[in-house]
Amino acid sequence: xxxxxxxxxxxxxxxxxxxxxxxxxxxxxxxxxxxxxxxxxxxxxxxxxxxxxxxxxxxxxxxxxxxxxxxxxxxxxxxxxxxxxxxxxxxxxxxxxxxxxxxxxxxxxxxxxxxxxxxxxxxxxxxxxxxxxxxxxxxxxxxxxxxxxxxxxxxxxxxxxxxxxxxxxxxx
Numbered sequence: 001x002x003x004x005x006x007x008x009x010x011x012x013x014x015x016x017x018x019x020x021x022x023x024x025x026x027x028x029x030x031x032x033x034x035x036x037x038x039x040x041x042x043x044x045x046x047x048x049x050x051x052x053x054x055x056x057x058x059x060x061x062x063x064x065x066x067x068x069x070x071x072x073x074x075x076x077x078x079x080x081x082x083x084x085x086x087x088x089x090x091x092x093x094x095x096x097x098x099x100x101x102x103x104x105x106x107x108x109x110x111x112x113x114x115x116x117x118x119x120x121x122x123x124x125x126x127x128x129x130x131x132x133x134x135x136x137x138x139x140x141x142x143x144x145x146x147x148x149x150x151x152x153x154x155x156x157x158x159x160x161x162x163x164x165x166x167x168x169x170x171x172x
Contacts (some may be wrong), residue, residue, distance in 0.1 A: 004121040005039045006030055006065075006141065009048055012056055014133035015025055020054075028070070028131065030055035030123030052102055058163050067142060068155050075145045084125050085106040086117050088151050090139035092158055097151060117142055130143050137162060 011029055020039070025034040032088035043049040047060050077102070082088075083104030088097045089112070102114030107125045119125065120138070140162075143155035 001072065002039070003047075004029075004035065005042055005046075005127055005136065006069065006073070007031075007121045008036060008039045008123060009043055009056065009061060010137040010141065011127070011131070011134055012049075012054070013058075013061075014131055014137055016133075018131060028128045029121075031121065032124045047079070056163070062156075062163060063162060065141060065159060069141065070150055070152075073120065073145060075117055075142070077101075077103055077117060077146060078149035080111075080113055082113055083116065084128065085112050085114065086119070086139045087142040087146050087155075087172055090142075091136055093139065093151065093154060097155060103146065117146060133162070138172045152164055 008017050008031070009023060011025055013131070022033055022036050026036045029036075031039075040049060041054045044051065044053055048057050048064060050057060050134075057146065075165050081104060083106045085094065086103055087103040088094065088099055089102040089104065102112055103117045104110060104114040105119045105125050106116050122139070124138055128138060137159065140155040140159045143151045144159075149156060153171060
């Protein structure tokens with residue numbers, strides 16, 4: 001697995017029941033079509049996607065995000081920079097957690113100063129400008145990567161709601 005594999009899986013989760021093509025994912029995420037294709041193959045092999053390479057294995061994905069991600073892609077807050085809020089500093093956790101220490105993805109057009117968190121892929125900030133659902137999912141994943149026990153627990157609960165809610169919508 002590579003870090004952008006998580007970004008691609010979360011983009012699929014954000015799309016919910018909306019149909020998509022690899023070229024759509026590539027364009028919306030700023031990742032080449034060949035990288036998206038290779039990523040889908042890795043995710044299939046890892047058991048995070050079903051054989052159709054479209055259907056998320058939601059329980060497996062949640063298990064990986066909760067237990068694997070903090071060990072495979074850990075992150076320590078860095079220097080103070082201008083950027084786009086992430087982790088507990090971004091929705092939905094910003095509504096639940098009060099903190100004087102914002103975390104941000106470095107971004108020249110950002111309006112918030114905070115400790116730098118390196119995103120899972122360089123294109124994340126741009127991709128999140130047009131996709132609120134993806135932004136929330138990636139911010140929650142960052143809370144798992146850098147948060148304390150309480151933040152991680154809240155992020156996992158929020159991710160579960162968002163990832164499994166899409167499944168419920170399909171069944172109604």
